[in-house]
Amino acid sequence: MNIFKQIFRFYYDGFSNLPRWGKQAWLVILIKLFILFVVLRIFFFPNFLKTNFKNDTDRSNHVLENLTNIN
Amino acid sequence: MLETLDLSLINWSRAQFALTAMYHWVFVPLTLGLGILVAIMETLYVKTGNQEWKRITKFWMTLFGINFAIGVATGIILEFEFGTNWSNYSWFVGDIFGAPLAIEGILAFFMESTFIAIMFFGWNKVSKSFHLASTWLTAIGANISALWILVANGWMQKPVGMVFNPETARMEMTNFWEVLFSPMAVHKFLHTTSSGFVLAAIFVIGVSAWFILKGREIVFARKSIVVGAVFGFLALIYTIVTGDSSARDIAHYQPMKFAAFEGLYNGSEGAGLVALGLFSENSTDPKNQNLKDFAVKIEIPNILSYMAFLNWNAFVPGINDLIKGNEKYGVLSATEKIARGKVAIEKLKAFKDAKKSGQTALADSLKAEIMSPDFQKNNFKYFGYGYIADTNTLVPSVAFSFYSFHIMVVLGIYFIFFFLFALYYTLKGKIHKKRKFLHIAIWTIPLAYLASQAGWVLAEVGRQPWVIQDLMPTIAAVTKISAGAVQVTFWLFAIIFTTLLIAEIKILSRQIKIGPNTEGGTK
Numbered sequence: 001m002n003i004f005k006q007i008f009r010f011y012y013d014g015f016s017n018l019p020r021w022g023k024q025a026w027l028v029i030l031i032k033l034f035i036l037f038v039v040l041r042i043f044f045f046p047n048f049l050k051t052n053f054k055n056d057t058d059r060s061n062h063v064l065e066n067l068t069n070i071n
Numbered sequence: 072m073l074e075t076l077d078l079s080l081i082n083w084s085r086a087q088f089a090l091t092a093m094y095h096w097v098f099v100p101l102t103l104g105l106g107i108l109v110a111i112m113e114t115l116y117v118k119t120g121n122q123e124w125k126r127i128t129k130f131w132m133t134l135f136g137i138n139f140a141i142g143v144a145t146g147i148i149l150e151f152e153f154g155t156n157w158s159n160y161s162w163f164v165g166d167i168f169g170a171p172l173a174i175e176g177i178l179a180f181f182m183e184s185t186f187i188a189i190m191f192f193g194w195n196k197v198s199k200s201f202h203l204a205s206t207w208l209t210a211i212g213a214n215i216s217a218l219w220i221l222v223a224n225g226w227m228q229k230p231v232g233m234v235f236n237p238e239t240a241r242m243e244m245t246n247f248w249e250v251l252f253s254p255m256a257v258h259k260f261l262h263t264t265s266s267g268f269v270l271a272a273i274f275v276i277g278v279s280a281w282f283i284l285k286g287r288e289i290v291f292a293r294k295s296i297v298v299g300a301v302f303g304f305l306a307l308i309y310t311i312v313t314g315d316s317s318a319r320d321i322a323h324y325q326p327m328k329f330a331a332f333e334g335l336y337n338g339s340e341g342a343g344l345v346a347l348g349l350f351s352e353n354s355t356d357p358k359n360q361n362l363k364d365f366a367v368k369i370e371i372p373n374i375l376s377y378m379a380f381l382n383w384n385a386f387v388p389g390i391n392d393l394i395k396g397n398e399k400y401g402v403l404s405a406t407e408k409i410a411r412g413k414v415a416i417e418k419l420k421a422f423k424d425a426k427k428s429g430q431t432a433l434a435d436s437l438k439a440e441i442m443s444p445d446f447q448k449n450n451f452k453y454f455g456y457g458y459i460a461d462t463n464t465l466v467p468s469v470a471f472s473f474y475s476f477h478i479m480v481v482l483g484i485y486f487i488f489f490f491l492f493a494l495y496y497t498l499k500g501k502i503h504k505k506r507k508f509l510h511i512a513i514w515t516i517p518l519a520y521l522a523s524q525a526g527w528v529l530a531e532v533g534r535q536p537w538v539i540q541d542l543m544p545t546i547a548a549v550t551k552i553s554a555g556a557v558q559v560t561f562w563l564f565a566i567i568f569t570t571l572l573i574a575e576i577k578i579l580s581r582q583i584k585i586g587p588n589t590e591g592g593t594k
Contacts, residue, residue: 010188010192010193010196011188011192013192013196014188014191014192021133021136021137021578021581021582022136022191024574024578025136025137025140025141025578026140028140028141028571028574028578029140029143029144032143032144032145032567032571033144035567036144036147036148036151040148040151040560040563041151044155044556044559044560044563045151045152045154045155045560046154046155047154047155047158048154048155048158048550048552049154049158049161049162050154056239059162060162060238060239060240060241061240061423063158063159063162063163063240064237064240064419064423065423066159066547066551067159067163067240067416067419067547068416068419068420068423069420
């Protein structure tokens with residue numbers, strides 16, 4: 001069996017024989033990753049500078065403006 | 072712009088970051104320490120061939136796996152918050168944070184995810200020694216991941232190895248090794264990870280105590296306690312040593328934090344350490360309610376001076392010295408630092424205006440001036456002070472810092488005796504008769520978490536108002552978004568993290584009740 005097949009079998013056997021706690025843990029991981037990257041990242045946590053400015057020059061100008069405009 | 076910022080926005084943004092970081096830190100220390108403990112137990116199995124050690128390893132490995140699964144990626148949210156709530160800050164530090172966080176991501180992904188799979192799926196499929204190596208590499212990988220995060224945090228406490236480029240409005244790394252081997256980062260890493268080892272050792276002893284109280288798995292529990300107590304005791308000694316080094320770093324680079332966590336208002340030579348103290352309602356300064364007077368104070372003379380500068384009679388500046396200045400001891404006043412900071416901001420503003428109006432030669436000359444070592448040392452070093460309108464805001468919450476520090480230290484001392492008694496009773500074969508001690512052992516688990524959280528509260532609350540020490544206060548770091556939006560996500564996180572914590576406790580409790588007959592990997 002070549003190395004890739006061996007690696008595939010290793011993970012396949014591992015995941016198909018997960019004990020109950022392992023299945024629960026994976027369920028928690030998948031739900032969590034969905035909430036983090038699909039719900040929170042997209043709807044609640046856009047990157048402010050990436051979303052509002054086109055390029056790094058605009059971003060640095062904006063931050064420079066913020067940092068120097070203290071009055 | 073900054074003076075018109077809604078303070079509630081800053082407070083909610085801070086509260087949200089604190090909530091996320093504290094919940095994240097519920098999961099991390101157990102992963103850091105339990106990984107090493109499991110590796111030690113498996114080493115004992117491989118060395119002795121004793122099947123009982125294999126059962127022990129698999130049981131604790133299961134608990135490690137559950138904690139790892141629930142905790143994984145909870146730290147990612149902190150990075151989301153950087154981009155949304157702290158955009159000025161994240162842009163300002165971009166280049167410094169980029170390298171350590173990228174290395175952390177690569178290491179965490181490749182090292183941990185590869186070897187953790189072998190650790191759980193590899194029993195009876197790979198050789199004993201290869202499996203053992205994978206367990207060790209998973210544990211070491213987790214700790215190395217922590218290194219890069221703590222290097223970034225260490226840099227925020229003591230910025231080194233960089234220069235500010237006004238053109239990009241960013242810090243640029245000039246010396247990677249200086250950032251990596253900054254004493255602040257090194258001591259922080261060693262202190263934080265070893266405190267995680269202590270917490271995990273207490274967790275192992277507490278859970279084992281539960282088994283003995285239930286009259287189950289006595290041999291398993293006793294062996295686990297011996298490993299936990301020896302490892303925990305050694306880790307605790309190391310935590311104390313590295314904590315001592317961290318305190319010295321703080322005394323040198325964050326003297327206000329040092330003065331605050333000791334409630335030292337007026338500096339002195341041969342300063343004493345407050346071993347026990349309680350604040351009264353009265354303030355030492357009617358204009359500043361933060362500077363509470365002590366109702367009770369037991370002080371050990373000269374210890375604080377030694378702790379800070381390894382000299383029994385050294386002068387330790389107090390909060391008032393740091394605000395008003397102390398010429399005799401070369402302590403610059405806050406007013407002087409603010410003036411220097413304002414010069415730095417004005418120079419940056421002049422550069423920005425010159426650039427905007429197309430005066431290239433002037434902009435280039437101002438840029439060269441700002442980046443010159445002389446200007447960096449005398450003015451830019453105090454850049455953040457330029458935003459400070461009221462010198463009282465330079466003092467972190469004294470009561471919060473003081474109590475956090477003392478809770479951590481008192482619990483640390485208690486843990487020494489706890490480990491020694493656990494080891495003594497177990498080796499003497501008396502542990503099953505010491506029911507009170509076994510109950511105490513279970514209740515010591517939340518105390519370990521309390522001590523661990525108190526350490527972080529001290530580190531982060533104690534350095535207020537700074538996001539980056541002396542360079543950027545929170546007021547300049549925050550994104551001007553609606554405070555309401557931050558409140559919504561604050562409560563969202565509170566719900567998500569509490570759910571995760573409940574899931575962790577439920578799955579862990581169920582697995583503990585099943586006991587060591589469970590399989591540590593596949594069925």
